[in-house]
Amino acid sequence: METEIKNITAQNSKEIFCMAGELIRKGELVAFPTETVYGLGANALDGEAAAKIYAAKGRPSDNPLIAHIADMEALEPLVKQIPSKAKQLAERFWPGPLTMIFEKSELVPYGTTGGLDTVAVRMPNHPGALEFLRACHVPVAAPSANTSGRPSPTTAQHVLQDMNGKIPLILDGGKVGIGIESTIVDMTAEPPMILRPGYITKEMLEEVVGAVAVDKVVVAKSVSELGTGDYQPKAPGMKYRHYAPKAEFMMYEGSRENVIAAIRKRQQEEQAQGKKTGIICTDESKNRYQGVHVVSIGSREQEETIAANLYSVLRDFDDTDVEVILGESFYGDGLGQAIMNRLIKAAGYKLINADEKI
Numbered sequence: 001m002e003t004e005i006k007n008i009t010a011q012n013s014k015e016i017f018c019m020a021g022e023l024i025r026k027g028e029l030v031a032f033p034t035e036t037v038y039g040l041g042a043n044a045l046d047g048e049a050a051a052k053i054y055a056a057k058g059r060p061s062d063n064p065l066i067a068h069i070a071d072m073e074a075l076e077p078l079v080k081q082i083p084s085k086a087k088q089l090a091e092r093f094w095p096g097p098l099t100m101i102f103e104k105s106e107l108v109p110y111g112t113t114g115g116l117d118t119v120a121v122r123m124p125n126h127p128g129a130l131e132f133l134r135a136c137h138v139p140v141a142a143p144s145a146n147t148s149g150r151p152s153p154t155t156a157q158h159v160l161q162d163m164n165g166k167i168p169l170i171l172d173g174g175k176v177g178i179g180i181e182s183t184i185v186d187m188t189a190e191p192p193m194i195l196r197p198g199y200i201t202k203e204m205l206e207e208v209v210g211a212v213a214v215d216k217v218v219v220a221k222s223v224s225e226l227g228t229g230d231y232q233p234k235a236p237g238m239k240y241r242h243y244a245p246k247a248e249f250m251m252y253e254g255s256r257e258n259v260i261a262a263i264r265k266r267q268q269e270e271q272a273q274g275k276k277t278g279i280i281c282t283d284e285s286k287n288r289y290q291g292v293h294v295v296s297i298g299s300r301e302q303e304e305t306i307a308a309n310l311y312s313v314l315r316d317f318d319d320t321d322v323e324v325i326l327g328e329s330f331y332g333d334g335l336g337q338a339i340m341n342r343l344i345k346a347a348g349y350k351l352i353n354a355d356e357k358i
């Protein structure tokens with residue numbers, strides 16, 4: 001199959017949206033930009049179309065998809081009920097980077113929800129995404145448009161790297177704004193529970209609906225913290241290795257100076273063994289390291305820039321011959337937590353405490 005890329009930022013993109021909508025209604029896949037990352041869309045009401053998403057991504061079939069809608073009227077048919085707190089959150093944060101989990105209606109096939117009785121729904125805040133969704137006339141199930149396990153795509157070129165020959169159409173809206181996936185909140189729980197951290201933080205949610213709980217998978221720093229017993233993350237996707245670059249990747253936490261010292265020491269050790277080493281650091285620490293592959297992901301003062309750069313920095317390492325990547329940690333409860341959650345998973349939970357090492 002040939003994959004077409006169509007620019008949708010021009011004035012006269014109406015025909016492209018019409019064509020994309022037709023493809024979706026015919027049960028085909030279309031990749032499209034949102035404000036978080038690029039999505040790989042299919043008709044959410046068509047289990048067979050949703051199955052194509054799993055095939056194109058190589059995604060485990062128990063990892064459910066998020067249904068994307070363009071207006072509130074589209075929510076009602078998908079869910080059994082809309083809790084009042086969900087209405088409040090929708091009013092405040094939709095369209096925006098917030099996904100809410102509801103009890104699903106009969107209309108939503110299990111092929112979309114990974115066999116669950118709940119459905120995840122989001123209204124993206126991106127003009128191209130909204131116009132595309134309106135042209136579809138059906139809710140669009142869409143996970144991130146990457147091969148399962150790889151960093152999520154933040155440009156149409158990233159999508160092409162993973163989906164070339166597998167899908168008919170990529171809508172190119174340029175680089176996305178936020179760069180990490182939506183916050184997921186389970187509205188079937190009381191209090192509502194964050195299953196995946198994102199741009200919308202716990203504090204922002206609590207301002208609107210009062211207490212909000214956090215699933216332990218969100219803050220876990222090691223697989224062992226999750227326990228080996230019967231613990232199952234409520235967002236099934238959280239249990240899989242994600243966002244991973246091809247090189248071996250490990251993160252360092254601890255005081256700033258100890259982290260820098262530990263990374264420099266490890267870099268020397270790896271290089272002594274002939275291994276090409278890359279470093280992911282920040283503007284504040286970049287001049288403390290030496291080497292060709294020292295990449296600043298942004299300033300610690302501007303976590304929004306770090307979120308926006310995160311996945312392209314990880315992907316760009318795949319185009320180099322770097323074999324080992326050493327990364328600095330991020331802290332905090334807000335966006336820092338969402339960034340760190342992605343990095344720890346990208347590193348397969350390889351997190352080294354530099355304060356202990358020194």
Ligand code: AMP
Nearest residue numbers: 064065118119120143144234235236237
């Ligand atoms: P992605 O868009 O690729 O980040 O994947 C969607 C994420 O939403 C995955 O982590 C899923 O596990 C999560 N998700 C989707 N539907 C549900 C649901 N019904 N319950 C819990 N998590 C969900």
Ligand code: MG
Nearest residue numbers: 143144145152
């Ligand atoms: Mg994903």
